Amino acid sequence: MKCKEGPPVLIIRVGDAFCKACFKDYFVHKFRATLGKNRCIFPGEKVLLAFSGGPASSAMVRQVQEGLSRDAAKKLRFKPGIVFVDEGAVCGQDLGKRREVHSQVEMILRATGFPFHLVHLEEVFDLPGSILRSISHNATDDSQSYKEAVDGFIRRQQQQQSERTGDSLPGQLSELSVRCPPGKEAVEVPGPLSVSHTAELTHLFRAVKTLTAKEELLQTLRNHLILHVARTNGYTKVMMGDSCTRVAVKLLANLCLGRGAFLAGDTGFSDSRHGDVLVLRPMREYSAKEIAFYNRLFGVPAVFTPSLDTKVRGAALHRSSPPVPAAQIQRPCSPPPPAPGRPPHYPLISFLYKLQSEFPATISTVYRTGEKLGTTPRDAGGDAEPERCLLCLCHLDTSVVDGSSLQSTLLSEELCRKPPPSAGSGCCGGAPNETGCCRSSPTAGAVPSQAVLFPLLCYSCRLTVKDMTCLEPLPPYVHSEAERRQRRAAMKQEIQEFLLEDDLPAS
Amino acid sequence: MPAPVLCQSCGAGRAALRRPKTGRALCRACFVAAFEAEVHGTIVSARLFQPGETVAVGASGGKDSTVLAHLLRLLNERHGYGLRLLLLSIDEGIAGYRDDSLEAVRRNRGRLGLPLHVLSYQELYGWSMDRIARHVGPKNNCTFCGVFRRQALDRGAALLGADKIATGHNADDVAETVLMNFLRGDVGRLRRCAGILTGGEGTLPRCKPLKHAYEKEIVLYAYFQGLDYFSTECVYAPNAYRGHTRTLLKDLEAVRPSAVADLVHSGERLAVREDVRMPTQGICQRCGYLSSQPLCKACVLLEGLNRGLPRLGIGKPSRLQKALTGAEKPEAGFQEDSEQSSNAVRTIDF
Numbered sequence: 001m002k003c004k005e006g007p008p009v010l011i012i013r014v015g016d017a018f019c020k021a022c023f024k025d026y027f028v029h030k031f032r033a034t035l036g037k038n039r040c041i042f043p044g045e046k047v048l049l050a051f052s053g054g055p056a057s058s059a060m061v062r063q064v065q066e067g068l069s070r071d072a073a074k075k076l077r078f079k080p081g082i083v084f085v086d087e088g089a090v091c092g093q094d095l096g097k098r099r100e101v102h103s104q105v106e107m108i109l110r111a112t113g114f115p116f117h118l119v120h121l122e123e124v125f126d127l128p129g130s131i132l133r134s135i136s137h138n139a140t141d142d143s144q145s146y147k148e149a150v151d152g153f154i155r156r157q158q159q160q161q162s163e164r165t166g167d168s169l170p171g172q173l174s175e176l177s178v179r180c181p182p183g184k185e186a187v188e189v190p191g192p193l194s195v196s197h198t199a200e201l202t203h204l205f206r207a208v209k210t211l212t213a214k215e216e217l218l219q220t221l222r223n224h225l226i227l228h229v230a231r232t233n234g235y236t237k238v239m240m241g242d243s244c245t246r247v248a249v250k251l252l253a254n255l256c257l258g259r260g261a262f263l264a265g266d267t268g269f270s271d272s273r274h275g276d277v278l279v280l281r282p283m284r285e286y287s288a289k290e291i292a293f294y295n296r297l298f299g300v301p302a303v304f305t306p307s308l309d310t311k312v313r314g315a316a317l318h319r320s321s322p323p324v325p326a327a328q329i330q331r332p333c334s335p336p337p338p339a340p341g342r343p344p345h346y347p348l349i350s351f352l353y354k355l356q357s358e359f360p361a362t363i364s365t366v367y368r369t370g371e372k373l374g375t376t377p378r379d380a381g382g383d384a385e386p387e388r389c390l391l392c393l394c395h396l397d398t399s400v401v402d403g404s405s406l407q408s409t410l411l412s413e414e415l416c417r418k419p420p421p422s423a424g425s426g427c428c429g430g431a432p433n434e435t436g437c438c439r440s441s442p443t444a445g446a447v448p449s450q451a452v453l454f455p456l457l458c459y460s461c462r463l464t465v466k467d468m469t470c471l472e473p474l475p476p477y478v479h480s481e482a483e484r485r486q487r488r489a490a491m492k493q494e495i496q497e498f499l500l501e502d503d504l505p506a507s
Numbered sequence: 508m509p510a511p512v513l514c515q516s517c518g519a520g521r522a523a524l525r526r527p528k529t530g531r532a533l534c535r536a537c538f539v540a541a542f543e544a545e546v547h548g549t550i551v552s553a554r555l556f557q558p559g560e561t562v563a564v565g566a567s568g569g570k571d572s573t574v575l576a577h578l579l580r581l582l583n584e585r586h587g588y589g590l591r592l593l594l595l596s597i598d599e600g601i602a603g604y605r606d607d608s609l610e611a612v613r614r615n616r617g618r619l620g621l622p623l624h625v626l627s628y629q630e631l632y633g634w635s636m637d638r639i640a641r642h643v644g645p646k647n648n649c650t651f652c653g654v655f656r657r658q659a660l661d662r663g664a665a666l667l668g669a670d671k672i673a674t675g676h677n678a679d680d681v682a683e684t685v686l687m688n689f690l691r692g693d694v695g696r697l698r699r700c701a702g703i704l705t706g707g708e709g710t711l712p713r714c715k716p717l718k719h720a721y722e723k724e725i726v727l728y729a730y731f732q733g734l735d736y737f738s739t740e741c742v743y744a745p746n747a748y749r750g751h752t753r754t755l756l757k758d759l760e761a762v763r764p765s766a767v768a769d770l771v772h773s774g775e776r777l778a779v780r781e782d783v784r785m786p787t788q789g790i791c792q793r794c795g796y797l798s799s800q801p802l803c804k805a806c807v808l809l810e811g812l813n814r815g816l817p818r819l820g821i822g823k824p825s826r827l828q829k830a831l832t833g834a835e836k837p838e839a840g841f842q843e844d845s846e847q848s849s850n851a852v853r854t855i856d857f
């Protein structure tokens with residue numbers, strides 16, 4: 001027992017009993033300590049909380065509320081906003097159900113008093129190509145004007161704040177509304193759903209053959225959309241609610257998906273792949289169990305939002321949050337069994353829980369293994385910074401190293417495919433010929449074949465794209481950015497001999 | 508009668524299989540040719556061998572080492588690697604287990620025309636596995652077996668004057684090891700296990716020419732080439748971790764057929780943070796084998812066996828390690844020490 005007063009209500013680890021009040025202190029303190037330890041959020045900075053309706057991100061929102069309501073000395077000093085992405089269209093929800101979830105989420109978010117953004121996944125069809133570019137802080141390119149505007153805005157805000165503290169000037173009103181909701185301009189509820197976009201989205205996911213690839217694609221699109229909300233609203237940090245349990249699952253899943261080079265970025269506390277907007281994971285030191293307890297003891301509401309798997313048949317590598325069924329909460333010491341109602345064929349989840357029940361340190365060991373990983377590529381070929389993957393924005397891990405697995409796979413594919421050019425993807429059978437028919441019409445609307453897209457993708461995103469029957473339904477921003485990169489690569493090819501430095505800021 | 512599927516490579520032959528690695532339907536000849544070309548490709552691009560080297564091929568009688576020995580002899584002749592190949596078998600001294608598999612090795616030797624050397628644990632360590640099993644019980648057997656086997660090949664190959672060891676590890680083995688080391692948090696091994704050519708400095712270099720070959724394709728190749736092998740699943744229960752991991756790998760392959768290659772790719776690309784302290788690789792004070800501790804695991808296990816405290820060496824390198832390396836500690840003091848730790852043995856978490 002921490003204190004000698006309150007009755008013990010739960011045991012997190014053996015010999016670590018908490019009463020309700022102590023548990024709350026412990027939980028709230030951990031959040032602040034995680035942020036304090038990493039020192040990356042500046043006072044007054046706008047931080048976007050990614051809220052999925054699940055237990056971990058719900059608890060995260062509550063932690064920020066707690067942090068902001070505390071006495072001045074301990075108070076968090078950033079300006080939060082919340083984003084919720086409605087994925088109903090790809091989870092088989094009809095409009096009625098989506099509206100229901102919507103109003104439920106809206107009610108929860110309104111109650112937080114923070115500004116919030118409710119967006120539909122359909123909005124990915126209106127994203128700009130620039131979402132696929134990593135924008136460095138000192139970019140000088142003209143195309144980044146909006147980024148500069150955002151920077152300038154923040155700079156001005158900060159100046160104003162330091163110059164006249166306390167004054168409520170017109171310029172500060174919008175900022176103030178962040179703190180004193182419900183300020184009208186701070187709440188973004190989407191307009192009427194574009195029916196055609198819903199159809200496009202369904203079409204896109206129907207073109208993906210496997211559930212694993214569907215989950216990967218969904219996550220990619222969701223991240224792009226969240227990043228877009230952050231950029232257009234001047235948020236410079238995004239907080240994701242990945243718990244320790246989820247981090248462990250993600251580490252293993254991504255390891256199996258060929259993302260070994262990216263594990264640190266995919267699961268670490270901070271992820272800088274987008275350049276201007278930093279992704280943070282402040283919940284990664286909480287176990288799913290702790291979170292379930294907290295939410296139950298302190299009445300944190302959660303929304304049930306179905307994931308892909310409840311609709312689609314077949315196995316997947318598992319992506320959505322590990323289920324913590326209600327029954328688990330009464331028996332804190334046993335590992336959570338697979339939730340009822342879900343297909344039991346998540347190989348990784350069931351594997352981890354089985355191991356965890358035999359070797360109770362499994363999840364924490366996996367988590368700690370992840371802590372030891374870095375982002376430095378082991379075989380940095382040359383001085384130039386490698387290109388970034390078109391979809392996940394990680395540095396490409398596809399240089400063909402002698403004796404590597406990738407080299408062998410490419411050789412196997414080459415040896416197994418010889419004479420009859422299989423009429424598969426694209427008009428020229430996916431021939432990697434630069435001057436072939438696929439390249440002859442690089443205007444918008446030209447459908448890229450896999451062979452054209454592949455050089456722009458990391459190993460793992462190639463696997464996702466390989467599982468698509470056709471690439472045409474991908475949102476326009478993916479196509480336009482792919483074409484832009486191809487044009488730049490062609491340009492570079494042309495002027496190669498005159499370049500002294502290999503690495504021009506291409507994006 | 509449905510029309511026969513044609514080979515997707517030559518377009519002429521009747522397809523005999525669907526390749527696990529690429530999902531393509533191939534005729535028998537095209538598969539065999541592709542499989543051989545790929546192993547050759549791996550050997551060349553990874554520069555596994557130098558002309559004139561003597562290579563000891565670890566031969567267990569199992570499918571991997573049988574296919575490896577067959578391929579190395581074939582490719583050595585076909586492409587003129589200029590290697591002197593020899594087969595090296597280790598006899599652990601497990602009744603009924605090696606008897607049959609060694610028989611398979613001997614049959615293959617005749618077929619391959621390569622010199623065969625069999626070295627026993629008894630010869631190398633003074634203990635056979637069956638005797639060890641009687642001392643430590645069936646639970647900790649695999650620890651001894653694995654540790655001794657790893658070194659046995661080195662000791663044997665050095666004895667035979669080999670320059671290099673080639674082992675039959677396939678892509679599935681590597682994928683499994685990557686997963687296991689990740690689950691165990693062993694980043695030092697995690698980084699090494701995905702390597703295709705390892706060792707050097709003190710020990711013989713080791714290579715895995717079948718590193719990119721899928722286990723199923725190795726079986727297919729052996730089947731089509733009429734190679735005879737013995738199933739070498741250890742008679743002592745394999746450890747739970749490996750069992751679960753193997754099952755997981757099969758489940759993953761069902762979800763995504765490239766799972767094995769994807770895991771190997773991950774292993775090759777993993778980057779360990781620069782500030783993470785790695786165990787420094789030194790050399791065993793006693794036998795000269797690579798070891799992160801003053802004494803290598805085999806010497807510690809042997810010492811335990813010889814002192815009649817066989818389970819001392821299992822678990823964390825703790826008191827025994829200290830006691831053994833604490834220069835010339837008086838024997839009485841050590842006895843006292845081990846008395847206490849033999850009580851502690853029961854709580855050691857394996």
Ligand SMILES: [Zn+2]
Binds near residue numbers: 004020021023
């Ligand atoms: Zn208390």
Ligand SMILES: [Zn+2]
Binds near residue numbers: 392458
């Ligand atoms: Zn990618």
Ligand SMILES: [Zn+2]
Binds near residue numbers: 534536537
């Ligand atoms: Zn053929």
Ligand SMILES: [Zn+2]
Binds near residue numbers: 791792793794796
């Ligand atoms: Zn030794």
